[in-house]
């Protein structure tokens with residue numbers, strides 16, 4: 001409930017100005033964001049891969065309303081992927097892309113612009129030996145995102161996508177995406193969605209996650225289990241046993257700065273543990289979703305503002 005109020009408020013320009021304008025916000029943001037520049041992102045990649053973790057990098061930004069800005073976001077990915085190429089990390093590195101940041105929200109031509117920009121990113125990723133996964137945003141974008149995924153996979157078959165368990169449609173989407181070579185990142189979902197399309201009760205979202213997880217683990221694709229939830233991680237292990245999946249036939253993913261001890265423990269046990277690393281100056285939407293997920297994060301934010 002508190003989370004949805006925060007998510008709704010986060011879309012108001014007034015709230016955005018107020019939060020962004022507080023000098024200490026940046027310090028708090030740094031807990032969840034690797035920094036503003038490509039160098040900051042590369043530094044985080046070096047540190048985390050050096051510690052045995054895999055990474056996926058997100059250039060922050062979303063809901064671009066301008067074709068020039070959408071192209072610039074794609075340029076930023078191309079630049080970052082060139083830096084990644086030097087590190088020769090192979091499939092230990094990939095990038096995550098929000099299609100709304102590369103043009104999806106630009107009216108009638110949005111899908112085509114987003115597809116062209118995403119294709120450019122996939123080409124640069126291919127040259128760097130890295131993969132690409134499409135993030136999933138609010139429910140109005142799901143059909144468009146899955147359509148663009150289908151087209152991209154024609155040339156870049158390793159392209160993955162996030163599916164949100166809170167949406168009623170997601171079990172069917174998981175079934176459609178359970179084929180060989182498919183890469184699905186299963187998440188609970190982080191947007192304020194209406195009760196007509198999504199479970200809003202936390203318990204129901206968790207139960208839906210387990211149903212989706214079962215479909216993916218029983219299927220032929222590569223499940224990417226993106227959660228910080230211990231119960232879901234232990235259910236994943238049970239399902240891996242049941243469906244004969246070895247280490248490496250599925251992977252875990254968590255967000256930068258969240259449950260770092262658990263990240264290390266899973267990697268230490270031999271799992272592929274991929275950390276989602278956001279970087280860039282357009283951190284506001286991402287940051288507010290992290291606050292909304294956990295009231296304790298709001299307390300942390302308020303304490304920092306109070307100088308503690």
Ligand code: FDA
Nearest residue numbers: 135136162187188189190226227228229253254255276293
């Ligand atoms: P849950 O929120 O129940 O948290 C379980 C436990 O994890 C908590 O008790 C706490 O210990 C810890 N935790 C969780 N969130 C925390 C936070 N913000 N700060 C500190 N501790 C926290 N969503 C989306 O809609 N589209 C997308 O494309 C993606 N992409 C994505 C990629 C990756 C790699 C991850 C891990 C997550 C996403 N998400 C996402 C976000 C996702 O939908 C979800 O909001 C968060 O992962 C939180 O849900 P959990 O599954 O962790 O469970």
